[in-house]
Amino acid sequence: MTRILVIDDEPLILDAIEMAFPDDEVTTCVTAGQGIDAFLKSLPDVVLCDIRLPDMSGMEAFEKLHRIDAKVPIILMTGRGTAQTAIEAMQRGAFEYVLKPLDPDTLIPLIEDAAETSRMTRIRAIVPDDSQDEVSFDGDNDLLIGNCPAMQEVYRSIGRVARQNVTALILGESGTGKEVIARAIYQYSQRSAGRFLAINCAAIPENLLESELFGHEKGAFTGAERKKVGKFELCNDGTLFLDEIGDMTPLMQTKILRVLQDQTFERVGGTGTIRTHARIIAATNRNLEQAIEDKEFRSDLFYRLNVYKIKLPPLRERGEDIALLANYFLRRFAKELDKQVTGFAAEAIDIINAYAWPGNVRELQSAVKHALLEATGPVIVPAYLPDSIREKQSTTKRAESQSQASSAKTGFDFAAMTRERLAAGSDDIHRELISVAEKEIFAEVLKHTDGNLTQAAKRLGITRTTLRSRLELFDVL
Numbered sequence: 001m002t003r004i005l006v007i008d009d010e011p012l013i014l015d016a017i018e019m020a021f022p023d024d025e026v027t028t029c030v031t032a033g034q035g036i037d038a039f040l041k042s043l044p045d046v047v048l049c050d051i052r053l054p055d056m057s058g059m060e061a062f063e064k065l066h067r068i069d070a071k072v073p074i075i076l077m078t079g080r081g082t083a084q085t086a087i088e089a090m091q092r093g094a095f096e097y098v099l100k101p102l103d104p105d106t107l108i109p110l111i112e113d114a115a116e117t118s119r120m121t122r123i124r125a126i127v128p129d130d131s132q133d134e135v136s137f138d139g140d141n142d143l144l145i146g147n148c149p150a151m152q153e154v155y156r157s158i159g160r161v162a163r164q165n166v167t168a169l170i171l172g173e174s175g176t177g178k179e180v181i182a183r184a185i186y187q188y189s190q191r192s193a194g195r196f197l198a199i200n201c202a203a204i205p206e207n208l209l210e211s212e213l214f215g216h217e218k219g220a221f222t223g224a225e226r227k228k229v230g231k232f233e234l235c236n237d238g239t240l241f242l243d244e245i246g247d248m249t250p251l252m253q254t255k256i257l258r259v260l261q262d263q264t265f266e267r268v269g270g271t272g273t274i275r276t277h278a279r280i281i282a283a284t285n286r287n288l289e290q291a292i293e294d295k296e297f298r299s300d301l302f303y304r305l306n307v308y309k310i311k312l313p314p315l316r317e318r319g320e321d322i323a324l325l326a327n328y329f330l331r332r333f334a335k336e337l338d339k340q341v342t343g344f345a346a347e348a349i350d351i352i353n354a355y356a357w358p359g360n361v362r363e364l365q366s367a368v369k370h371a372l373l374e375a376t377g378p379v380i381v382p383a384y385l386p387d388s389i390r391e392k393q394s395t396t397k398r399a400e401s402q403s404q405a406s407s408a409k410t411g412f413d414f415a416a417m418t419r420e421r422l423a424a425g426s427d428d429i430h431r432e433l434i435s436v437a438e439k440e441i442f443a444e445v446l447k448h449t450d451g452n453l454t455q456a457a458k459r460l461g462i463t464r465t466t467l468r469s470r471l472e473l474f475d476v477l
């Protein structure tokens with residue numbers, strides 16, 4: 001549920017917004033004064049503010065709200081005549097502006113985007129300190145849980161890179177915590193009071209991504225009925241998180257490379273060169289070295305991004321952290337859901353430890369939530385865990401050990417695994433299953449070649465570099 005504060009003196013607009021967000025908490029105010037009071041009383045996640053208000057200008061209202069808490073995204077509503085003022089407000093920190101009459105198809109995704117930005121900026125990602133034995137519970141922030149050596153190295157890396165103002169590249173499978181690490185880097189950086197904007201480079205088509213990142217001039221293309229300020233410009237002194245960077249098209253890769261090389265770009269349809277000092281944090285679940293070899297990713301862009309690399313281990317390789325995380329999520333969600341559940345039965349922890357967690361921490365989180373919702377007693381027993389984990393844990397875990405020990409038998413039921421991943425809600429099934437298959441194939445071939453990579457690559461019909469990088473990705477080398 002998003003807490004939205006709307007400040008506008010037109011009752012029709014207030015009603016329309018309340019109707020457009022029936023599941024959210026919408027507070028409406030008809031003057032700037034009332035809006036500021038409501039803002040001070042309880043900070044909203046997002047503010048929508050008209051540019052013309054009866055008691056002060058929308059610009060003044062924006063500046064007052066922005067001074068109180070610069071991390072709350074403020075969207076200005078404007079008529080065509082006042083769009084220039086709204087653009088100026090954006091350059092001073094407003095999140096976006098929308099033209100009246102409001103179009104729900106534009107407004108709803110924009111509010112969702114603003115709410116997500118609000119969450120990422122305001123909910124702190126806290127790195128544990130060395131002295132921490134017990135995990136202290138903090139409902140308002142995200143604590144990074146895990147003590148295994150690989151995670152300790154991740155925490156050290158955050159400490160080293162956060163204050164350096166350099167580009168950081170976060171690598172790891174889906175759900176391993178890349179976004180939460182990006183937030184930690186931002187929050188521990190010298191730019192923590194500034195803007196943090198995120199964009200998922202895989203989720204939107206190329207032309208939209210281009211506009212989102214670089215902005216566009218009015219009339220730059222059909223449908224560009226207003227000027228747009230892009231994220232690179234908005235984040236001039238802030239931090240821009242480019243998620244799923246490995247999935248960008250060649251054109252976007254070239255454009256991003258230019259920004260990284262000389263900190264300049266042009267808006268789409270614009271001629272003026274704009275300079276940006278945005279700090280870039282990039283993340284991907286792809287093996288970029290492999291993508292370079294496959295000619296899908298520019299090597300010069302990779303070298304620009306790879307200034308400081310943080311590699312997140314998959315959950316299945318985090319040993320005792322798995323149970324630590326499960327217990328943390330149990331306490332967290334038990335509080336949220338108001339359930340009197342105190343812990344896991346030993347058998348349930350055994351299953352959790354044995355499962356391969358292809359969806360990593362995110363999958364564990366939803367499994368614990370599922371178990372809590374199912375629970376009727378004070379302890380989580382195996383029956384409360386999702387079927388997919390109980391039934392298939394042995395299959396998936398075996399996949400891991402087979403690939404590493406190179407000694408197990410073959411014969412996965414891929415149809416069953418696909419069904420399992422579908423039931424688990426995964427949206428990365430192709431990669432998950434292909435990885436499991438690849439690991440098994442490699443393990444068998446390497447066993448046959450006594451671990452000789454050159455011979456194995458020959459028998460597999462792939463290059464030695466490809467084999468090496470796949471094995472590195474699986475952390476087999």
Ligand SMILES: Nc1ncnc2c1ncn2[C@@H]1O[C@H](COP(=O)(O)OP(=O)(O)OP(=O)(O)O)[C@@H](O)[C@H]1O
Pocket residue numbers: 142143144145146172173174175176177178179180181243285325361362365
């Ligand atoms: N070490 C950790 N301790 C506590 N919570 C974590 C940890 N790592 C990840 N999480 C939680 O797991 C969930 C998934 O993490 P996140 O979204 O950062 O993963 P991701 O790698 O960015 O995933 P994707 O590649 O799919 O975007 C989030 O709710 C995050 O807060």
